[in-house]
Amino acid sequence: MTDTSTVIAQLSSDAVAPVPMRSPIYWGMRLLAVLVVYGLGSQAYLGVRIDLLTQFSRPLFAAEIALLVALLLSSGTASVLAMYPDAYQKQKLLVLPYAIFIVLVGLVLLQFDMPVDARMVIPPPGGHAMECALCIGAIAILPSALAFAILRKGATIRPLQAGSFAVLMASAMGGLSLRLAESNDSMLHLASWHYLPTLLFASIGALLGKLLLRW
Numbered sequence: 001m002t003d004t005s006t007v008i009a010q011l012s013s014d015a016v017a018p019v020p021m022r023s024p025i026y027w028g029m030r031l032l033a034v035l036v037v038y039g040l041g042s043q044a045y046l047g048v049r050i051d052l053l054t055q056f057s058r059p060l061f062a063a064e065i066a067l068l069v070a071l072l073l074s075s076g077t078a079s080v081l082a083m084y085p086d087a088y089q090k091q092k093l094l095v096l097p098y099a100i101f102i103v104l105v106g107l108v109l110l111q112f113d114m115p116v117d118a119r120m121v122i123p124p125p126g127g128h129a130m131e132c133a134l135c136i137g138a139i140a141i142l143p144s145a146l147a148f149a150i151l152r153k154g155a156t157i158r159p160l161q162a163g164s165f166a167v168l169m170a171s172a173m174g175g176l177s178l179r180l181a182e183s184n185d186s187m188l189h190l191a192s193w194h195y196l197p198t199l200l201f202a203s204i205g206a207l208l209g210k211l212l213l214r215w
Contacts (some may be wrong), residue, residue, distance in 0.1 A: 009029035024088050025082045027150050031076055034146055042139050054119055058130060059113055060111060061185070067104040069177040074100055077167035079147055082162035083154025094161060097168055105195055111187045120185035129189070132178060133197035139174035140167065156213050163209015168202040172175060 055061045074096040081087045087094055116122060147166035156162045175194050184190075 102118025126144035140170035
């Protein structure tokens with residue numbers, strides 16, 4: 001009996017107390033700080049379109065930019081929450097990125113049947129196309145890697161969602177930077193080479209989440 005008590009006492013003393021996970025605010029602020037610095041650096045490299053102030057006078061352009069910012073922030077928030085098994089009891093916020101992306105795509109599709117605004121820049125066919133998708137993907141690489149590094153510190157039971165949110169956040173940053181830099185307001189171009197690739201990248205993120213975020 002004494003030996004058993006001794007063994008139990010020894011095991012108890014040798015046991016390492018589990019380290020509680022930090023709060024979502026901690027990880028969210030770290031992620032946001034890097035995104036702000038990286039986003040400003042990316043924008044400085046790409047530059048801004050010379051008619052940016054004129055474009056912001058168009059309500060639909062301003063709405064598109066606002067939705068891109070909302071998509072970036074909501075996806076980042078959702079990715080951090082998804083690293084907790086219970087989503088920190090804020091499961092409803094995991095739906096927000098999907099809703100914002102649907103509204104954003106709807107805004108673009110709505111403009112297909114609208115008259116072209118005189119302030120819009122519509123380049124002739126044959127301009128940048130694939131380059132835009134590649135630019136968004138290139139900008140998204142570093143934020144995606146950072147987000148996955150953070151997510152691996154958690155205990156997600158939603159690896160598909162967590163991975164897709166992480167890459168959607170990073171792709172939204174790439175899309176935002178490019179939208180502020182590129183003088184091209186063709187809705188067909190935006191749908192084909194900005195938002196369709198963003199959806200594709202998010203799908204790839206879901207697959208990466210399934211592979212890399214298992215525990």
